[in-house]
Amino acid sequence: MENKGIGVLLVNLGTPDEATPAAVKRFLGEFLSDSRVVDLSKWLWRPALYGAILPIRSPKVAKLYQSIWLEEGSPLMVYSQRQRDALEARLNIPVALGMTYGNPSIQSALSMLSDQGCRKVIVLPLYPQYSRTTTAAVFDKVARSLKQTDYLPELRFINHYQDHPGYISALAESVTNVWAEHGEPDYLLCSYHGIPKRYADLGDPYPEHCNQTTALLAEALAMPRDKMSMSYQSIFGREEWLKPYTEPTIIELAQKGVKRLDVICPAFSVDCLETIEEIAEGCKDAFINAGGETFNLIPCLNDNSAHIAMMENLIKQHIQGW
Known part of the structure; x- marks a missing residue:
């Protein structure tokens, strides 16, 4: 692609710089202080966050990061950087990586693009399904x-691609590659990151987007819907979140006689704590303990x-006319 002063800003959520309690x-602290993520009154929320939640939670989460750190x-960060490198090589225009929280910051990524002469920037948040808690926070x-x-x-902003044919095809290919090596499972579960149910009630289209992705993936795999469903993981706090929740769903499947279960996490662009530790370790243990094999x-x-x-392809579609 000819460089006409165009650059790409890839954005993911972020990660601690180190697997230490202080870094976590x-x-x-930055993540949970964002009103897009937690919309409680800051006068009520921040004393609880900094006085109790972070001091208690940070050492525990740091240990989880230590268990998956590469x-x-x-x-x-490792997989996001590889995405950036691969995408820049294919597009032949500057691509910068920024994180909504932590480093490298979005501001530093935009400065990098500016220094390379980019006066037109396309922003690609790495969230296929739109949510106020992720995509809107990037904006x-x-x-x-x-x-x-x-x-x-000049900015162009991609705010969802949950039904993009290339995305569905890539998901299907990743599934069939595993099945080619291990055979098909008794059941396939799509586990998405959860959000408070109240956000969806107020108009966040996230659950609709998740439903669309799941239905299109089932169609691409020719998977009977009685052998495939979806759930929501990474629940935080006491408020009701979108249901069904992933871990109880997995336990119920094992109790109903599912012996082999495959789980895919379509909302996550890269493997991270929520997929490697929460699903591949924690949910696996729950499944085996409930009778799964x-x-x-x-x-x-x-x-x-x-x-x-x-x-x-997604970026080239949105660059047309520049």
Whole structure:
């Protein structure tokens, strides 16, 4: 692609810089202080967050990160960097990686693109299904990062791709690759990151997008719907979140006689704490303890070629006319 001053900003959620309680506390403090994520009154929420939740939760979460940490760093960061590298090589235009929380920041990524002469920037949040808690939070950070900029770049913002044919095809390919090696399971579960039910009631289209992805993936796999369903994981706090919840669903499937269960996490662009530790370790243990026998986590799309090709096509579609 000819460079006409166009750059790409890839954005993921973020990750602690290190697998230490202090680094986790900094990261979670920034993440959970965002009103897009937790919309409680800051006068009520922040004293509880900094006075009780972070001091108690940070050491526990740090141990979980330590259990999955790679030699190169956090899995989310390692795979996101590989995505950036692969995408830039295919597009032949500058691609910068920014994180909504932590490092590298969105502001630093936008500055990098500006330094490379990019006056037109396409923003791709790595969330296939739109949610106020993820995609909208990226938009907020981009806007705040540009607030002090004298010359604003022209922006285009991709806010969802839950039904993009290339995305569905990449998901199906990742599933069939596992099945080619291990055989088909008794049941396939799509586990999505949860959000408070109240957000959906107020108009967040996230559950609708998750339903669309699940239905299209079932169609692509020719999977009977009595052998495939969806659930929501990573529940936090006492408020009701979207249901059904993943771990109870997995336990129920085992109790109903499912012996081999495969789980895919379509909302996650890269493998991270929520897929590697929560699903592949925690939920696997719950399944086996409830009577299941074989449990497979189907890896996230990460930097596989079908995923990068989908992102390339998605960006080229949105660049048309520039």
